Amino acid sequence: xxxxIVTILLNIVISIFFRLAPSWGVDRLQVVVANYVVCLITxxxxxxxxxxxxxxxxxxxxxxxxTGVGFFAVFSVIAACTGILGISKTVVANKLSIVIPVxxxxxxxxxxIGVLKGMGMLLSVPAVMLVxxxxxxxxxxxxxxxxxxxxxxxxxxxxxxxLNHVQSHYPDVATHPAFxxxxxxxxxxxGAIILMYRVANGTARLQAKNWAAGVALGLxxxxxxxxxxxxxxxxxxxxxxxxxxxxxxxxxxxxVVGGLLFKEMADYKRIIGILVxxxxxxxxxxxxxx
Numbered sequence: 001x002x003x004x005i006v007t008i009l010l011n012i013v014i015s016i017f018f019r020l021a022p023s024w025g026v027d028r029l030q031v032v033v034a035n036y037v038v039c040l041i042t043x044x045x046x047x048x049x050x051x052x053x054x055x056x057x058x059x060x061x062x063x064x065x066x067t068g069v070g071f072f073a074v075f076s077v078i079a080a081c082t083g084i085l086g087i088s089k090t091v092v093a094n095k096l097s098i099v100i101p102v103x104x105x106x107x108x109x110x111x112x113i114g115v116l117k118g119m120g121m122l123l124s125v126p127a128v129m130l131v132x133x134x135x136x137x138x139x140x141x142x143x144x145x146x147x148x149x150x151x152x153x154x155x156x157x158x159x160x161x162x163l164n165h166v167q168s169h170y171p172d173v174a175t176h177p178a179f180x181x182x183x184x185x186x187x188x189x190x191g192a193i194i195l196m197y198r199v200a201n202g203t204a205r206l207q208a209k210n211w212a213a214g215v216a217l218g219l220x221x222x223x224x225x226x227x228x229x230x231x232x233x234x235x236x237x238x239x240x241x242x243x244x245x246x247x248x249x250x251x252x253x254x255x256v257v258g259g260l261l262f263k264e265m266a267d268y269k270r271i272i273g274i275l276v277x278x279x280x281x282x283x284x285x286x287x288x289x290x
Contacts, residue, residue: 003234006223011254012250012257015087019083019086019087026207027204029191029195031214032072034211034213034218035075035217036072037214039187039188040181043184043222044181061182064183067162067186068185068186071187074155075187081152085145085149087258087264090152091250092251093149093150093153095277096128096280098247100156101160117283120279120283123279124284126276127274127280128153130270180229247285248278251278252274
């Protein structure tokens with residue numbers, strides 16, 4: 001149970017960090033790159049020799065590279081969405097992207113989709129619309145804000161679908177420290193290449209405050225994933241139950257934190273959207289069990 005609670009809290013810490021980051025005047029790209037460098041170093045320090053798969057590295061290494069690209073892209077979008085649009089909208093778009101890996105599992109693996117799970121997938125549409133303000137009046141998002149949430153929804157869902165694929169084809173690898181550590185390494189490398197290009201053409205300048213912020217972000221980011229993996233192996237809950245419980249915890253706590261600290265979710269329609277999101281996650285996550 002402790003890994004579940006810590007994972008929820010660390011996700012909220014990361015959301016608060018991104019919400020406050022614009023007021024610090026830091027460069028998002030440098031912060032994200034430094035964050036993944038810290039994740040990479042921390043992974044090697046904790047895993048030690050366990051990061052070496054020897055001759056078994058070849059089959060899963062390309063997937064670690066793709067996962068690293070996904071980590072960098074999705075995390076960058078989360079940073080932008082949280083800083084600009086707020087915690088609640090970002091978390092809802094990210095967590096409801098669970099419908100995408102479920103759809104892939106049904107289409108490619110022939111997984112069964114029951115009535116309850118189908119209802120949860122359908123509920124995700126009005127949930128995102130209510131939270132984002134699309135078509136409900138009041139404080140609506142502009143086209144840029146909507147496109148950011150859609151990008152996060154699709155990117156987060158595709159990343160989860162890819163991780164599910166790795167889990168199904170390499171079950172002993174997907175939760176191994178080496179896979180996560182190498183994924184962090186690829187994320188850091190992709191970010192570093194983009195950053196060096198920006199520095200070279202004069203559109204970015206390296207600053208110590210950006211790297212200090214990245215170090216502060218890297219530790220909670222690494223341990224949020226570390227505790228998530230530990231949670232998945234915990235006897236406290238089966239994975240089919242722990243994932244929806246985790247998502248519900250993050251959804252509800254983010255709404256509370258966003259409302260109390262940043263005055264988000266004042267619109268009652270968005271509060272309804274959060275509640276619908278919780279119902280959707282329960283239905284999708286537990287549809288096979290209820």
